[in-house]
Amino acid sequence: MFAYIVRRVLATIPVMAIVALFVFSLLYIAPGDPAAVIAGDQATPDDVERIRASLGLDRPYLVRFGAWVWDIARGDLGVSIFTNLPVSTMIQQRIEPTLSLMVVTLILAISIAIPMGVLAAQRQGTWIDRAVMGFAVLGFSVPVFVVGYMLAYIFALELDWLPVQGYTPFSRGFWPWLENLILPAVALGSVYIALIARITRATMLEVLQQDYIRTARAKGVNQSGILFLHALKNAAVPVITIIGIGLAGLIGGAVVTESVFAIPGLGRLTVDAILRRDYPVIQGVVLLFSFVYVLVNLAIDLAYTLFDPRIRY
Amino acid sequence: MAASAAAVAAPSVVSAQGGAARSLRVIPQANLTSVDPVWTTAVVTRNHAFMIYDQLCAQDSNGEIKPQMVEGWTVSDDQLTWTFTLREGLAFHDGEKVLAKDAVASIKRWARRDPFMQVLSAGVADVEAMDDRRFRFRLHRPVPLLTMALGQTQFPCFIMPERIASTDAFTQIRETVGSGPFKFVPGEWNPGQRAVWAKNEAYVPRQEAVDGLAGGRRPNIDRIEWTIITDPATSANAMMQGEQDYWEYPLHDLLPLLRRNREMVVQQRLMDGTYGVCRFNTLQPPFNNPAIRRAVAMAVDQRDYLRAVAGNDPDGWGVCEGVFTCGTALANESGSEILKTRNIERARAALREAGYNGEKVVLIAPGDYPQINALSLVTADILTRMGFNLEVISTDWGTLVQRRASKEPVERGGWSIIHTTSSGQSLALPVYHLFLRANAANAWFGWPDEPEIERLRGEWVQTGDPAESRRIAEQLNAKAMESMYYIPLGFYWQPSAWRRNVTGVFRAPATVFWNIGKA
Numbered sequence: 001m002f003a004y005i006v007r008r009v010l011a012t013i014p015v016m017a018i019v020a021l022f023v024f025s026l027l028y029i030a031p032g033d034p035a036a037v038i039a040g041d042q043a044t045p046d047d048v049e050r051i052r053a054s055l056g057l058d059r060p061y062l063v064r065f066g067a068w069v070w071d072i073a074r075g076d077l078g079v080s081i082f083t084n085l086p087v088s089t090m091i092q093q094r095i096e097p098t099l100s101l102m103v104v105t106l107i108l109a110i111s112i113a114i115p116m117g118v119l120a121a122q123r124q125g126t127w128i129d130r131a132v133m134g135f136a137v138l139g140f141s142v143p144v145f146v147v148g149y150m151l152a153y154i155f156a157l158e159l160d161w162l163p164v165q166g167y168t169p170f171s172r173g174f175w176p177w178l179e180n181l182i183l184p185a186v187a188l189g190s191v192y193i194a195l196i197a198r199i200t201r202a203t204m205l206e207v208l209q210q211d212y213i214r215t216a217r218a219k220g221v222n223q224s225g226i227l228f229l230h231a232l233k234n235a236a237v238p239v240i241t242i243i244g245i246g247l248a249g250l251i252g253g254a255v256v257t258e259s260v261f262a263i264p265g266l267g268r269l270t271v272d273a274i275l276r277r278d279y280p281v282i283q284g285v286v287l288l289f290s291f292v293y294v295l296v297n298l299a300i301d302l303a304y305t306l307f308d309p310r311i312r313y
Numbered sequence: 314m315a316a317s318a319a320a321v322a323a324p325s326v327v328s329a330q331g332g333a334a335r336s337l338r339v340i341p342q343a344n345l346t347s348v349d350p351v352w353t354t355a356v357v358t359r360n361h362a363f364m365i366y367d368q369l370c371a372q373d374s375n376g377e378i379k380p381q382m383v384e385g386w387t388v389s390d391d392q393l394t395w396t397f398t399l400r401e402g403l404a405f406h407d408g409e410k411v412l413a414k415d416a417v418a419s420i421k422r423w424a425r426r427d428p429f430m431q432v433l434s435a436g437v438a439d440v441e442a443m444d445d446r447r448f449r450f451r452l453h454r455p456v457p458l459l460t461m462a463l464g465q466t467q468f469p470c471f472i473m474p475e476r477i478a479s480t481d482a483f484t485q486i487r488e489t490v491g492s493g494p495f496k497f498v499p500g501e502w503n504p505g506q507r508a509v510w511a512k513n514e515a516y517v518p519r520q521e522a523v524d525g526l527a528g529g530r531r532p533n534i535d536r537i538e539w540t541i542i543t544d545p546a547t548s549a550n551a552m553m554q555g556e557q558d559y560w561e562y563p564l565h566d567l568l569p570l571l572r573r574n575r576e577m578v579v580q581q582r583l584m585d586g587t588y589g590v591c592r593f594n595t596l597q598p599p600f601n602n603p604a605i606r607r608a609v610a611m612a613v614d615q616r617d618y619l620r621a622v623a624g625n626d627p628d629g630w631g632v633c634e635g636v637f638t639c640g641t642a643l644a645n646e647s648g649s650e651i652l653k654t655r656n657i658e659r660a661r662a663a664l665r666e667a668g669y670n671g672e673k674v675v676l677i678a679p680g681d682y683p684q685i686n687a688l689s690l691v692t693a694d695i696l697t698r699m700g701f702n703l704e705v706i707s708t709d710w711g712t713l714v715q716r717r718a719s720k721e722p723v724e725r726g727g728w729s730i731i732h733t734t735s736s737g738q739s740l741a742l743p744v745y746h747l748f749l750r751a752n753a754a755n756a757w758f759g760w761p762d763e764p765e766i767e768r769l770r771g772e773w774v775q776t777g778d779p780a781e782s783r784r785i786a787e788q789l790n791a792k793a794m795e796s797m798y799y800i801p802l803g804f805y806w807q808p809s810a811w812r813r814n815v816t817g818v819f820r821a822p823a824t825v826f827w828n829i830g831k832a
């Protein structure tokens with residue numbers, strides 16, 4: 001197992017190298033000119049050229065790529081073209097809100113979706129099943145920003161229970177931290193609740209038809225024991241897979257949610273950087289996201305072994 | 314663990330809530346990405362700079378230039394030496410006195426980037442410190458516009474310590490030490506989320522009442538906190554819930570909602586409107602033909618553009634059918650009759666006469682810039698109705714600013730028409746009127762080549778006589794209408810919104826926060 005983990009961690013190096021090459025090349029050929037954005041309308045072409053030179057954007061592709069890779073190898077993600085702040089500092093400033101949003105969303109999604117899926121499977125064909133599936137269709141169909149605005153209107157503007165926007169760091173207290181995250185997490189989580197509930201239901205239905213479930217019933221195991229001890233554990237592998245995929249997808253979903261609720265996370269940092277063509281920031285964040293994707297995949301593979309003893313590495 | 318974290322954090326939360334009354338919470342018009350007002354021309358950076366830096370002289374509500382950091386200035390009889398004397402009691406945030414050498418270094422750095430000062434610089438022999446409080450400009454020839462350049466609002470000359478101002482004008486500074494009424498708090502700056510300023514207790518304001526950007530700049534609030542909220546609906550909700558106090562640029566669509574709220578004040582705070590501009594690429598067909606440009610102008614009805622941007626309320630916008638800012642000394646409509654045609658049929662006929670051969674027209678519209686996008690789409694509609702072979706490219710602003718620099722034909726990545734907006738201040742005088750310039754390769758994108766315009770502009774810079782200045786402005790307007798390398802699209806007002814407990818808000822040429830408090 002340990003050798004497997006080491007192999008997988010080492011395998012991230014070529015993956016990250018390919019991602020780095022790909023991201024850098026894409027940004028190089030993409031339209032847009034940060035020097036023109038910085039210089040503004042009043043600038044002369046000479047001014048723009050001087051700014052471009054001062055930022056090193058006039059250097060050839062290979063020189064720029066080489067310098068960037070050399071910096072990355074030394075753990076330096078570079079400096080933002082616009083803010084003049086180190087990219088690592090900007091990421092540090094933004095990582096907590098995104099991480100908080102993802103954790104709360106995941107906890108919310110798993111704690112609601114799995115019982116919903118199990119219940120729907122147990123009560124297949126009843127109104128409960130149809131209600132759960134109806135909710136799942138809604139969760140998939142209604143865009144996150146629509147859910148977000150509706151929640152803000154009801155729970156912030158009308159009822160005044162929760163704040164409209166913003167983020168309070170965890171260091172300022174659990175409740176101030178959580179109250180800013182509840183609405184965004186529900187909005188972002190609606191898709192994942194729907195997704196996980198559907199997969200849980202489908203997998204549970206399949207498992208509940210298996211011989212060993214019939215045997216358990218024949219042995220007198222009660223309904224909750226059958227569902228949660230026998231069936232759910234065996235249905236866990238596809239559910240874990242979908243949670244893992246969902247976790248990776250949360251990074252994308254967070255972009256919209258962070259905008260609607262003005263959460264200063266990595267999603268907004270990425271969008272702002274793309275719109276301004278702040279290349280070092282885009283490269284740094286994409287590298288980070290790629291690394292997280294790879295780690296999430298590794299974590300999912302390892303989690304399989306906890307639920308299915310037949311899987312060994 | 315959570316409980317203990319909450320316990321530890323509780324005092325700071327209470328403190329933050331108690332401090333809300335002494336903090337002005339602002340939603341700025343854009344994200345503060347750079348703190349150097351010389352390195353970038355971004356308006357949001359300029360607004361930040363107004364808080365932390367001071368100006369030698371500043372514009373009052375009538376557009377006149379008044380002393381600010383200086384007691385005053387004297388001009389020699391031959392008009393070739395201007396001597397400025399700094400006020401007593403000026404100090405930077407690090408405690409150092411503001412000296413004449415700081416002003417000189419700041420002027421020199423700013424002058425390398427400011428287009429206005431670059432025009433005047435041919436007449437400037439040197440600027441030098443005479444002692445701790447006095448500095449002078451020595452001139453080759455009289456430069457009557459010198460204080461107008463130093464006190465301008467669009468690219469202000471902010472005074473920094475000499476050690477910072479000696480940084481190259483094309484290199485971004487990191488230190489934020491000024492002598493203005495507020496101090497920047499770098500430790501709380503999180504670009505894209507928040508920027509914070511604290512009251513400069515040591516600031517000595519002028520004794521005069523505030524008047525535009527002139528007069529006493531009194532910091533009446535302990536902290537100013539900018540929160541970057543990119544979504545307008547979220548901004549409106551945050552304002553109505555009292556989570557924010559001041560919104561610099563509310564979206565026009567949301568103004569009725571804000572006005573209905575009793576806790577909100579929605580008013581025009583900036584002194585000038587925002588002007589729309591439709592710019593032709595004069596290097597490439599079909600708009601290298603002035604007759605075709607004029608044909609398009611005949612179809613333009615500014616009201617259509619302004620309704621698209623600012624809605625149906627006629628108090629929210631104004632028709633302005635000349636190149637200079639309406640309501641200012643040089644505003645005139647000499648030769649502007651063509652803009653009063655407003656007739657698509659006559660425009661079509663003019664287009665036929667001009668010999669349009671069906672060349673492809675590429676109009677680039679920035680989808681992420683709602684106002685400019687709206688202007689672009691109205692022009693696209695006009696061009697379609699006139700029978701142009703039109704391609705609309707919808708892209709983002711970052712791509713547009715790169716592509717507009719291309720002088721190539723449209724088939725090779727060039728463009729035919731772009732739109733932009735500009736503050737009224739920037740269009741008030743020929744010396745910094747960007748869209749009027751017609752110096753070919755050095756002109757703004759579109760690169761018109763009209764030597765007569767440039768000659769008139771040079772003549773205007775030299776004159777100090779108001780009547781002569783006006784006569785030249787009329788000639789400039791007439792020539793610009795004849796050449797029609799850009800179409801003025803009128804102006805719209807950009808109101809601000811603040812909660813009723815915010816006090817002391819005054820009209821000014823820029824969004825500034827001195828003299829503002831909270832009840």
